[in-house]
Amino acid sequence: MSGCSTCSTLTAADGSIKGCKSNGGCSSGGCNKMNTFDWLSNMETPAKYQFDIFEVRFKNGRKDFFRNVNDLEIYPGDPVVVDVPNGHHLGYVSLQGELVRLQMQKKKVKNDDEIRTIYRVASQKDLEKFESVQKRENPTMFRSREIINELKLQMKLTDVEYQADNSKATFYYSADERVDFRELIKSLASEFKIRVEMRQISLRQEAGRLGGIGSCGRELCCSTWLTDFKNVSTSAARYQNLSLNPSKLSGQCGRLKCCLNYELETYMDALKDIPKVDTGLLTDKGEARLQKTDIFRKIMWFGYKNDNAWIALDTDRVKEIQKMNADGKKPETLMEDKVGGENRESQALNSDLERMDKKFRKGGKSKPKNKNRRKKKRGGKSNFNKKKPE
DSSP states (O other): OEEOTTTSOEEOTTOOOOOOTTSOOGGGTOOOTTOOOOTTTTSOOOGGGSOOEEEEEOGGGOEEEEEOTTOOOOOTTOEEEEEETTEEEEEEEEEOTHHHHHHHHHTTOOOSTTSOBEEEEOOHHHHHHHHHHHTTHHHHHHHHHHHHHHHTOSOEEEEEEEOTTSSEEEEEEEOSSOOOOHHHHHHHHHHHTSEEEEEEOOHHHHHHHHOOBOTTSSBOHHHHTOOOOOOOOHHHHHHTTOOOOHHHHBOTTSSBOGGGGTTHHHHHHHHTTSOOOSSOEEETTEEEEEEEEETTTTEEEEEETTOOOOEEEEHHHHHHHHHHHHTTOOOSSSSOOOBTTBOOOOOOTTHHHHHHHHHTSSOSOOOOSOHHHHHHHTTOOOSTTOOOOO
16 A cells, blocks of 8 residues: 555555545545545436536645536546646546535535636546656655755745646645745745745644544544634533543644534533532531532532542532522431432442442451462471371
């Protein structure tokens, strides 16, 4: 297996992209980075109603829309030569039909004359020329990083993409502050004899272009399907009762994980029924502090000071005790009043620790078993077969 020539995803051994046609992934010779499943592929549409705009994929999952003005017979996975500013480029068709219309509506792209055209299906000569151009990308990136270090610019060069006609190179970089790269552009243009375009990307976009495996064991969302990056704050972790540990909450981009927002709305709806406990609950036995909250089961655990047992209460009981405390009253215990001569059972989360405490409460170690066998191993004599005196 070798790296995919357009998005660095694994593909066939010869490096070619055959196109999975929505029937598989890299194992079947296609490319699934930022892929969209065509669930309308089995539906036949009359020729006069077919949508004439195609979605074309370029390096590292970058996509754009192009119009098929020449009525070419094109299918997902086919290499095509498309019109780009000041030249032409080569990409691979990733989507066709009505789903392209939906994708344009989602990305708010207007169906007007600004959409560029597809010239032709790429020939073998086009593919060979494009492959030779791509071989320049890695050496260019390494040399560009050396130039950036020489100029002492505070920026990180992530990737370089050459246009198929070898007329322009796009340099993708990330930086925390504004960078004056006018001198850098002059150096790069004179070094590589090509027109240079600098494009700044965020750290999340950088992680999506590079790819990787997340702490969940799956590929990064930003490199497989996530295109819109929303703001993620630490309050999302607080609402979900997560530990505010930066090493666990941060992704490979160094920012908070995007998946913290996935279930946030569900937690926010569930928290509406959870009472807010700023202080402990007062009872005749003492003050009980909140230890843990199960948001979806609506159970809250409270514990007394110097007591290992945690008592589980439902939210209605907590609200009842809070109302009694507000009126200056205290219940006898946290548990509900007796019903039918029985008290409400409490649940201890640390029952395993209690069992260990009972085991070693008396102190000392348990007596060793099979004393006679141990003595025999040490060379001692056992009294087991010793005859009794007559």
